[in-house]
Amino acid sequence: MIRHCIRYRVIYGDTDRMGVVYHANYFRWFEMGRTETFRHLGLAYSEIEKKGILLPVSEAWCKYMNSARYDDLLIIESTLDTGIKVGMKFDYRIFREGEYGEGESACPPLVKAYTRHACITPEGKLVRPPRFLKELIAGYADNSER
Amino acid sequence: MIRHCIRYRVIYGDTDRMGVVYHANYFRWFEMGRTETFRHLGLAYSEIEKKGILLPVSEAWCKYMNSARYDDLLIIESTLDTGIKVGMKFDYRIFREGEYGEGESACPPLVKAYTRHACITPEGKLVRPPRFLKELIAGYADNSER
Amino acid sequence: MIRHCIRYRVIYGDTDRMGVVYHANYFRWFEMGRTETFRHLGLAYSEIEKKGILLPVSEAWCKYMNSARYDDLLIIESTLDTGIKVGMKFDYRIFREGEYGEGESACPPLVKAYTRHACITPEGKLVRPPRFLKELIAGYADNSER
Amino acid sequence: MIRHCIRYRVIYGDTDRMGVVYHANYFRWFEMGRTETFRHLGLAYSEIEKKGILLPVSEAWCKYMNSARYDDLLIIESTLDTGIKVGMKFDYRIFREGEYGEGESACPPLVKAYTRHACITPEGKLVRPPRFLKELIAGYADNSER
Numbered sequence: 001m002i003r004h005c006i007r008y009r010v011i012y013g014d015t016d017r018m019g020v021v022y023h024a025n026y027f028r029w030f031e032m033g034r035t036e037t038f039r040h041l042g043l044a045y046s047e048i049e050k051k052g053i054l055l056p057v058s059e060a061w062c063k064y065m066n067s068a069r070y071d072d073l074l075i076i077e078s079t080l081d082t083g084i085k086v087g088m089k090f091d092y093r094i095f096r097e098g099e100y101g102e103g104e105s106a107c108p109p110l111v112k113a114y115t116r117h118a119c120i121t122p123e124g125k126l127v128r129p130p131r132f133l134k135e136l137i138a139g140y141a142d143n144s145e146r
Numbered sequence: 147m148i149r150h151c152i153r154y155r156v157i158y159g160d161t162d163r164m165g166v167v168y169h170a171n172y173f174r175w176f177e178m179g180r181t182e183t184f185r186h187l188g189l190a191y192s193e194i195e196k197k198g199i200l201l202p203v204s205e206a207w208c209k210y211m212n213s214a215r216y217d218d219l220l221i222i223e224s225t226l227d228t229g230i231k232v233g234m235k236f237d238y239r240i241f242r243e244g245e246y247g248e249g250e251s252a253c254p255p256l257v258k259a260y261t262r263h264a265c266i267t268p269e270g271k272l273v274r275p276p277r278f279l280k281e282l283i284a285g286y287a288d289n290s291e292r
Numbered sequence: 293m294i295r296h297c298i299r300y301r302v303i304y305g306d307t308d309r310m311g312v313v314y315h316a317n318y319f320r321w322f323e324m325g326r327t328e329t330f331r332h333l334g335l336a337y338s339e340i341e342k343k344g345i346l347l348p349v350s351e352a353w354c355k356y357m358n359s360a361r362y363d364d365l366l367i368i369e370s371t372l373d374t375g376i377k378v379g380m381k382f383d384y385r386i387f388r389e390g391e392y393g394e395g396e397s398a399c400p401p402l403v404k405a406y407t408r409h410a411c412i413t414p415e416g417k418l419v420r421p422p423r424f425l426k427e428l429i430a431g432y433a434d435n436s437e438r
Numbered sequence: 439m440i441r442h443c444i445r446y447r448v449i450y451g452d453t454d455r456m457g458v459v460y461h462a463n464y465f466r467w468f469e470m471g472r473t474e475t476f477r478h479l480g481l482a483y484s485e486i487e488k489k490g491i492l493l494p495v496s497e498a499w500c501k502y503m504n505s506a507r508y509d510d511l512l513i514i515e516s517t518l519d520t521g522i523k524v525g526m527k528f529d530y531r532i533f534r535e536g537e538y539g540e541g542e543s544a545c546p547p548l549v550k551a552y553t554r555h556a557c558i559t560p561e562g563k564l565v566r567p568p569r570f571l572k573e574l575i576a577g578y579a580d581n582s583e584r
Contacts, residue, residue: 011473013314013466017307017362023203024173024305028451031170035449035509046509057169061207070309071473071484157327159320159462161455163508168451174305181303181363192363216455217327217338315495316465323462349461353499 002080002140004037007097010072020067026094026111027060033078034090034115041140043132053130055088055117062113073097074110081114082137088117088129148226148286150183153243156218166213172240172257173206179224180236180261187286189278199276201234201263208238208259219243220256227260228283234263234275294372294432296329299389302364312359318386318403319352325370326382326407333432335424345422347380347409354384354405365389366402373406374429380409380421440518440578442475445535448510458505464532464549465498471516472528472553479578481570491568493526493555500530500551511535512548519552520575526555526567 008029016022038045048055068074074094081089092113099107119129154175162168184191194201214220220240227235238259245253265275300321308314330337340347360366366386373381384405391399411421446467454460476483486493506512512532519527530551537545557567 009470009473011466011469012308012310013316013469015309016304017309017311018200018202018304019309020202022305023206024170024177027170027173028449031449031451032447035447044509054164056164056166056213057210059207059209060169061205063205064203067202071482155324155327157320157323158454158456159323159460162450163453163455163457164450165455170451174303177303177305178301181301190363217336310492310494312494315498316462316469319462319465346456348456348458348505349502351499351501352461353497355497356495359494 002037002041002082002137003077004033004040005075005077005100006033006036008032008074008076010068010070010074012070014068015070020069023062023064026062026064026068026113027115029074029076029094030060030062030078030090030092030113030115033076033092034080037078037080037090041136043136048133051130051132052121053127053133054120054122056120057115058087058118059116060113061115062111064111065108066110068094068096068110075100077109080137084116086128087119090115090117148183148187148228148283149223150179150186151221151223151246152179152182154178154220154222156214156216156220158216160214161216166215169208169210172208172210172214172259173261175220175222175240176206176208176224176236176238176259176261179222179238180226183224183226183236187282189282194279197276197278198267199273199279200266200268202266203261204233204264205262206259207261208257210257211254212256214240214242214256221246223255226283230262232274233265234279236261236263294329294333294374294429295369296325296332297367297369297392298325298328300324300366300368302360302362302366304362306360307362312361315354315356318354318356318360318405319407321366321368321386322352322354322370322382322384322405322407325368325384326372329370329372329382333428335428340425343422343424344413345419345425346412346414348412349407350379350410351408352405353407354403356403357400358402360386360388360402367392369401372429376408378420379411380425382407382409440475440479440520440575441515442471442478443513443515443538444471444474446470446512446514448506448508448512450508452506453508458507461500461502464500464502464506464551465553467512467514467532468498468500468516468528468530468551468553471514471530472518475516475518475528479574481574486571489568489570490559491565491571492558492560494558495553496525496556497554498551499553500549502549503546504548506532506534506548513538515547518575522554524566525557526571528553528555 014025077093079091093109160171223239225237239255369385371383385401515531517529531547
């Protein structure tokens with residue numbers, strides 16, 4: 001399982017007048033999460049682009065269970081779904097710091113979500129994920145205990 | 147069927163460096179669309195709030211088929227799903243102007259999407275959609291040919 | 293004087309938890325305002341770009357006097373400063389609808405602002421505003437009473 | 439001098455179709471910068487609010503000299519202007535990592551900016567900066583070598 005967590009502190013500009021984070025803004029954080037997951041794998045998304053592969057979002061979904069609030073320190077967990085054959089898919093969960101974990105103290109996430117990504121060339125042609133991406137993912141999965 | 151269309155012109159601030167609209171920004175336009183649908187029904191969302199009912203987004207989904215680009219004039223079509231019993235649901239489709247319609251010249255939408263909304267009090271208590279909302283919707287559906 | 297007004301309705305996504313419009317979001321509306329001013333002059337900004345001229349923001353300033361709020365219908369007034377020799381400059385004022393005008397009922401604007409714009413080629417070379425832009429502006433100023 | 443730096447990695451959602459960061463988005467990072475400066479001083483802005491003081495932006499200015507780009511790691515430097523008597527003022531400079539410093543390798547900032555802040559009560563009444571804020575600032579200035 002390829003999983004990576006980042007932290008983000010909620011600012012005023014993320015919130016709306018209901019006092020909570022505006023729903024559309026979570027999708028920015030999912031981008032942060034998957035970008036840092038690629039970097040963690042050893043290949044920044046900007047490097048993938050330089051190799052001629054773009055991964056635009058083709059589908060996005062988010063379920064909002066609880067609200068993130070101003071000044072909350074959030075944990076954005078991104079998980080690459082390695083079972084996908086066409087394109088790529090990431091799953092996300094967001095927690096307040098201190099509420100993340102596996103044990104008894106663990107809380108349900110504030111939101112859970114996924115994004116699907118097409119694999120295209122700069123000219124917009126749909127392609128299969130290239131070998132370097134597959135090998136990167138397979139190699140990581142082999143070497144990883146969790 | 148309760149359906150309403152608005153127009154929106156894409157600005158630089160909506161786009162990203164791929165030259166197309168950043169995926170998260172569509173969700174702002176869905177908000178514009180459903181807000182104007184309520185106003186079209188005769189009850190602005192700000193008035194619903196004054197009556198003590200909030201409708202936060204509880205789930206959001208969007209499928210991106212084609213890209214909106216800078217300076218495109220978009221048609222944002224919002225449809226209230228009147229078959230929902232708990233909370234509310236809106237469906238959306240976005241078209242470039244000139245590509246919207248039912249006939250032969252009609253094009254597939256750039257994106258299709260939905261949002262689900264919880265119905266809560268200002269204190270956060272989950273409630274059923276109140277009578278005034280149900281009557282508004284039922285009355286409109288009765289008087290409407292399309 | 294080259295002046296143009298557009299309308300914009302404030303959405304949830306524009307506000308922050310103080311209940312008012314987040315200060316950075318006004319700059320998006322200034323972009324809307326100057327874009328529609330160019331279109332009003334007869335040459336969309338997208339057409340200016342096709343002629344090989346980009347006008348990126350080189351300086352931005354805004355003074356916030358009063359707050360725009362959710363669901364406010366705003367009037368965004370853009371004025372092209374025709375006295376500028378190097379680059380371009382726009383001045384902006386934003387009013388609530390019904391508070392805009394010259395007479396006794398006129399209110400002070402919610403915000404006033406300006407943006408300065410460099411005039412560059414797609415390769416990033418700084419140039420003087422080209423003849424077609426100068427003629428467009430001069431021609432409009434000649435034919436305009438206000 | 440009260441000065442604090444934070445890091446931020448540019449995402450797709452920050453850029454526009456010119457390939458660079460959209461000018462309005464820098465103002466979000468200035469908010470991040472001053473928020474973390476308050477936290478660094480020992481009093482989070484959320485705590486200042488709990489003590490009944492709000493510091494809304496009353497004026498904002500930014501000069502754009504060079505462009506931040508996708509995936510750039512930025513250094514956002516915030517400096518509290520301790521010479522201000524009415525309200526508060528922060529100055530900002532943004533650099534690419536590796537280009538920040540005082541010596542020969544130092545580069546000019548990508549942008550420089552300031553924000554002014556009114557000091558108000560939750561009811562909107564304009565007040566002078568309260569004693570706890572003045573003492574916080576004075577105490578820090580006394581104990582600080584740089």
